[in-house]
Amino acid sequence: MITAGHCSRTYASGKATLYYSDTYEYGTTTLVKVSSIRYGGSLDALSISVSASNANSNININGGVRKMTSSQARNGDTVGQSVCRVGYASGKSQCGTLKSKNVSYTIDGASFSGLRGSNLSSTPGDSGGTVYNSYQYLGITKGSGGGHTHVYSQIGDINYDLGLSTYLQ
Secondary structure: OEEOHHHHEEEEOOEEEEOOOOEEEEOOEEEEEEEEEEEEEOEEEEEEOOOHHHOOOEEEEOOEEEEOOEEOOOOOOOOOOEEEEEOOOOOOEEEEEEEEEEEEEEEOOEEEEEEEEEOOOOOOOOOOOEEEEOOEEEEEEEEEEOOEEEEEEEHHHHHHHHOOOOOOO
16 A cells, blocks of 8 residues: 655654554554654655555545556656546545646755646645556645645555555556
């Protein structure tokens, strides 16, 4: 399972601290601890290992379940392509257009470059939500920044940098 890396941090003296000891739960089921975190460069991502019995490739889109069937390759995106996002806080799907493949900015002492920027809006609490197009994973929401109202980490970069492959069953 993947979410935003900044979802596993607290602030001490204004500096972000990432915690590998965080545990994540789904309902009353403890999934496991954080496996890896990247907060900087082209990623704001963390991975959480889950058991096969808890794994699936479904996402909730406006109350309906969609089974994702593919994952975008690293650098497989094109400026102008359609991008959609879902988020916990907003509770709804929103679609727009990829505007940049190289969003750069610094936040909380971490420098980012190579993030994707779209014309979608960001709602606080939607970080880590799925970015998709049709039945394909595109990435995970970071938030806003670098002159863009919606910024995300691209799934191919996440898989490459964290040594993962997308689960599609």
